[in-house]
Amino acid sequence: MTAGSGQVYVVTGGCGFLGSHLVRMLLEHEKNISEIRVFDLHLDESLRTLSNDRVRVRLISGDISRLADVQEALHGSHLVIHTASLVDVWGRVPASKITEVNVTGTENVLQACKEEGVQYLVYTSSMEVVGPNIHGDHFYRGNEDTEYRIYHKEPYPLSKAKAEKLVLEANGIKIKGGKMLYTCSLRPTGIYGEGHELMKQFHRQGLRTGRCVFRALSPAIEHGRVYVGNVAWMHLLAARQLQIHPSTLGGQVYFCYDSSPYKSYEDFNMEFLSACGFKIIGSRPLVPYFLLYLLALLNVLLQWVLHGFITYAPILNPYTLAVASTTFTVQTDKAEKHFGYQPLYAWEEAKMRTITWVKSLEVSGKDLKDVDEKSNYCCS
Numbered sequence: 001m002t003a004g005s006g007q008v009y010v011v012t013g014g015c016g017f018l019g020s021h022l023v024r025m026l027l028e029h030e031k032n033i034s035e036i037r038v039f040d041l042h043l044d045e046s047l048r049t050l051s052n053d054r055v056r057v058r059l060i061s062g063d064i065s066r067l068a069d070v071q072e073a074l075h076g077s078h079l080v081i082h083t084a085s086l087v088d089v090w091g092r093v094p095a096s097k098i099t100e101v102n103v104t105g106t107e108n109v110l111q112a113c114k115e116e117g118v119q120y121l122v123y124t125s126s127m128e129v130v131g132p133n134i135h136g137d138h139f140y141r142g143n144e145d146t147e148y149r150i151y152h153k154e155p156y157p158l159s160k161a162k163a164e165k166l167v168l169e170a171n172g173i174k175i176k177g178g179k180m181l182y183t184c185s186l187r188p189t190g191i192y193g194e195g196h197e198l199m200k201q202f203h204r205q206g207l208r209t210g211r212c213v214f215r216a217l218s219p220a221i222e223h224g225r226v227y228v229g230n231v232a233w234m235h236l237l238a239a240r241q242l243q244i245h246p247s248t249l250g251g252q253v254y255f256c257y258d259s260s261p262y263k264s265y266e267d268f269n270m271e272f273l274s275a276c277g278f279k280i281i282g283s284r285p286l287v288p289y290f291l292l293y294l295l296a297l298l299n300v301l302l303q304w305v306l307h308g309f310i311t312y313a314p315i316l317n318p319y320t321l322a323v324a325s326t327t328f329t330v331q332t333d334k335a336e337k338h339f340g341y342q343p344l345y346a347w348e349e350a351k352m353r354t355i356t357w358v359k360s361l362e363v364s365g366k367d368l369k370d371v372d373e374k375s376n377y378c379c380s
């Protein structure tokens with residue numbers, strides 16, 4: 001197939017952690033496309049070099065919260081994978097900004113699909129549209145039909161839930177040209193893998209404490225995690241099958257899952273950090289929960305006091321502590337039944353790829369040596 005004869009896919013947020021893996025996945029495994037439009041507010045020019053003689057990778061700088069930008073990006077396209085989002089549970093950006101990008105941005109994508117006659121939309125939602133809630137209700141090996149006390153107060157999960165509702169309600173609406181729009185929503189659990197910004201923070205934090213991770217969470221609390229390559233693969237398959245079986249996938253939600261083990265958030269991270277000489281201290285939490293909660297509250301107070309001077313947004317706050325301390329794992333085969341999804345990467349390969357990347361942080365971080373020397377390894 002020569003470039004130009006295939007379909008045009010748009011990936012919003014295509015320069016992000018998941019988005020960039022998705023672009024590479026489409027290039028490698030999707031033979032029906034001739035152009036991938038990478039729509040993002042912050043362009044990663046390295047993606048432009050991925051173009052080949054079959055597929056053109058076209059970077060489009062734009063703001064999802066501006067309808068005109070979205071309309072221009074979608075003009076003449078066939079399908080949209082909408083991953084652009086402000087992923088913030090730390091108070092880095094105002095709630096209004098999160099709503100503007102995640103909700104209004106999604107409204108703009110839907111409006112543009114309608115006006116530009118784009119028939120297919122795959123939305124990247126999140127486990128957060130379900131939970132865990134801050135009441136400590138565990139979601140243990142649940143699926144898309146599991147009853148759960150959903151309770152949203154935080155801007156991010158609220159915005160993802162509202163956006164997903166808009167996407168699902170738009171399934172079947174009439175679009176330009178008299179056709180119908182078909183939509184589906186994918187809900188990843190905690191995504192890990194090459195390029196995960198949060199892992200970089202945990203790695204750097206651990207270097208400062210002599211490659212020691214001081215256990216703060218109960219090892220009994222399981223947190224679902226899914227490898228970024230498998231999330232990208234599920235998006236590709238959903239996009240492909242939504243076109244072939246729109247009545248099956250249209251209006252449906254699917255958890256993103258693979259064979260990553262069910263572990264506490266800290267123990268899961270140690271699957272990778274231990275390969276860099278990190279050690280977790282303590283077989284159970286080293287400090288009582290109430291002290292952790294007080295520390296989280298102190299972080300909120302400091303964020304408030306420093307607001308306007310600096311953006312103080314530490315990993316630990318009452319919300320992230322509540323989420324981290326509540327089991328949320330999925331066990332489902334809905335994606336397999338509906339569109340033949342099987343993880344592309346087994347756990348061992350996902351683990352090896354992630355470890356290789358974490359190890360590269362050790363090589364690339366020029367200040368790591370200083371941190372190591374200053375921290376005097378506590379766990380030799």
Ligand SMILES: NC(=O)C1=CN([C@@H]2O[C@H](COP(=O)(O)OP(=O)(O)OC[C@H]3O[C@@H](n4cnc5c(N)ncnc54)[C@H](O)[C@@H]3O)[C@@H](O)[C@H]2O)C=CC1
Binds near residue numbers: 042065085124192
């Ligand atoms: N990271 C995780 O553990 C999980 C992420 N998700 C979802 O996956 C998707 C991707 O998340 P990540 O890759 O982790 O985040 P990310 O922050 O790495 O990527 C998001 C991308 O969206 C872009 N973006 C932000 N605001 C924009 C705007 N106004 N206009 C255009 N582009 C804009 C950013 O520049 C970035 O490239 C998001 O929808 C997120 O809600 C869902 C479950 C878990």
Ligand SMILES: C[C@@H](CO)CCC[C@@H](C)[C@H]1CC[C@H]2[C@@H]3[C@H](O)CC4=CC(=O)CC[C@]4(C)[C@H]3CC[C@]12C
Binds near residue numbers: 127216266316320324
């Ligand atoms: C108490 C700390 C001691 O080490 C550990 C704190 C871990 C938290 C920062 C993370 C625990 C669970 C994570 C969230 C979860 O994976 C669900 C998510 C889905 C998304 O769509 C975005 C990210 C996140 C909210 C994720 C954020 C980080 C945690 C709260």
